Amino acid sequence: MHGVAPDATVRQIARVSAPGDGVRIRLGNPFGSVPVQVRDAWLGNSIARGSARLVPGSNRPLTFRGARTVSIPPGQVVWSDPVAISVDPGRDLAVSVYAPGAPVNDHNFPPFAFDPPASYIGTGGNTAADASDAAFPSHPVIPGGTTSTATGYHPGQTWWLDQVAVDRPAARGTLVTLGDSITDGYQAVGPPGQRWTDLLAERLGALPAGQRLAVANAGISGNTVSVQPNPYDPTGQCCGPPAPQRLDRDVLSVPGLSAVLLLEGTNDIGGGANAPGAPAAQVIEAMRTIAARVHARHVPIIGATILPMCLPAGDPRETVRQTVNAWIRTTRAFDATLDFDALLRNPANPTEMVPDLRADCYHPNAAGDLVIASHIPLSVLIR
Incomplete structure (x- = not known):
């Protein structure tokens, strides 16, 4: 699907497979014809695997070369600055991005529903800093065969998040x-x-x-x-x-x-x-x-x-x-x-x-x- 993101925050879930300290994330715009304008982005630890609810106190704002906002040109990627957070193997991380109107390219095969990657499309507005899951309902579950920007849980889909790196991995x-x-x-x-x-x-x-x-x-x-x-x-x-x-x-x-x-x-x-x-x-x-x-x-x-x-x-x-x-x-x-x-x-x-x-x-x-x-x-x- 070629489309644009709604005026809502997307909480994207990824899993870390090795422990370490200092996390950076990569956001990409590989297929868009216009820039992705990220207005706000946060990173936190999910309280449980696949959950949009975060461990209290773990949600941290992301910066990009010191700035809280970033523009990703078509075909390009950006890395965040490192976030002072520790991760354990098997830990799910939640990257919450508010980029209304940004280009979206869905993968339209049925998803793998049991583990990340996945995303929750919020109920509206900038809720990236919210550690609760109140703005990120887990139902309805949007099947991978449905190219949709509907609010709910989208297993197997992320829009811009494509890598997570640990600066000091064990x-x-x-x-x-x-x-x-x-x-x-x-x-x-x-x-x-x-x-x-x-x-x-x-x-x-x-x-x-x-x-x-x-x-x-x-x-x-x-x-x-x-x-x-x-x-x-x-x-x-x-x-x-x-x-x-x-x-x-x-x-x-x-x-x-x-x-x-x-x-x-x-x-x-x-x-x-x-x-x-x-x-x-x-x-x-x-x-x-x-x-x-x-x-x-x-x-x-x-x-x-x-x-x-x-x-x-x-x-x-x-x-x-x-x-x-x-x-x-x-x-x-x-x-x-x-x-x-x-x-x-x-x-x-x-x-x-x-x-x-x-x-x-x-x-x-x-x-x-x-x-x-x-x-x-x-x-x-x-x-």
Whole structure:
């Protein structure tokens, strides 16, 4: 959706995966044609996961180079000054932004409803300093398929907030997981109800500070790893730019970047009404290019094989998937390989995931995400 923000405060919720002191946030205007004029912005600790209510005394005003207001030009981002606040792993932060009339670009895929990111659109006016949730009703819940500026809870959506950084983290760096809906967390429902990236963050968070990594989730539902028309949306409004086009913004600009995990290619291969399935050479070249750009920053990148897609044996798209996976398993373009395909495929029918571990043909359920997160050797991420 192209639109503008209402005359209301948007309380955007993000989760921190590593402890530390001194928090900065990044606001962006990647697709707007006019500047985002931020009139007021505050940062506080949510009193509970996903809650718009804040810990009393934790809400602090944000400044940008000392100013309480900031203008974000089209295509640009701004970082806030550090806020003297401490965060714990798994803590949700609330960034309340008052920017009426600012350009908005909604992501219109159904959201991951259990964990951030999320936002609450307030009842009206500037209520950014309010630590209570009185101005931020949790109902109605606005589904991700509805592009709406309506007051209420919008799971899976944020408008301008795109990064949270801790100036003095108790961690050695950040792992960025670059992917599509499988990384975004779509359909990770049922017990335990968490994305594999969140479960992996818990494992990494249990390590000593000198080995610990924060996890930044750069998954976007419907995204492609290669540059091509999006298979699902002729308007280009969903699914984010292809991975090579968003690599600088979503991955290489992340503070403390120390490793990248790439799991993508399902949407390229599967295709859709707006674009046919991509050939293997296109997908492989995109992965190779991404790996080279990450390596140019002296950062390791781990490649993961593409999960089964319920494509029958002999289907040209299944042949492409097998070809790409064979390349991933043998290439030296990646520093390590994680074979998620072998982990989740059904022995009785290798073209689909184990029935108890999948939500649909493309997506694991929460049990499948738990299997993924549990079987990633932490040694391949910490080098």
